[in-house]
Amino acid sequence: MKTLYLVRHAKSSWDDTALDDFDRPLNDRGKKDAPLMGYILHQQHILPDLLLSSPAKRAHSTAKKIAKAVGYAKKDIQTNKNIYHAGPGQLLEIIQSLHSVEHSVMLVGHNPGLTDLSNLLCRKHIDNIPTCGVVCIEFDIEKWNQVMPESGRFIFFDYPKKHT
Template structure:
């Protein structure tokens, strides 16, 4: 059994219009929501084997906040450039290359691909994975390269507005 936690980055700031998209930081709501959601997952007993982030500043900041809440060493967070602007097929390509000794992966990235990917496994359509939303998907496989649209199921879908 393999578990993928898709975490959409926390709310980002658009204050500085001169920053490139990849360099946008978290805004005050994002700085509140990321630690909150990390603590929520900690209370659920979530203990990922590895945290992998898009290189975008807002995704990395979200991953750092989750790492702190989950007692995961920040220096072990992996940055994967393919996650930034990834399509659903790109996400499958990223997933299939993970080591099979890792059973639980937390991936920090972006919409629209996260919502589209989650909907492959949703019983009821998810309109949008909101900022700092987390979708946990379990796959009945032993190897990451065997993950497909047919062998997973959503275990939970959490987001800040359910609680705040």
């Protein structure tokens, strides 16, 4: 059994128009939403074996805030530059390349790739994963390279506005 948590980065700031998209930080709402979602995941006893993030500032900041809340060591967060701007096919390849020893993986990234990936992996259609939204999908497999389209079972979909 493998469990995948798809996490869209928290709300980011557009205040500094000179900043490259990659370097945009979280805004005030994002700085509140990421720990909130981390707390909610912690309350459900969710602690991933691997936390994998886009290296973009807003995604990595989200990953660090969630890691702190769930008890995952921030120094163990791995980044993969291919997550940034990845489509569902590229994200699927990243997942399929994961080590089998990791049973639960949290992937922090961006839309539209994450929403498209969620819809590719399970039969539950989601229109949009909002900022800091989390989709949990389980797979009855032993190795990540066995993840295929529609092979996942939708477990839950949560996001900050459900709790405010």
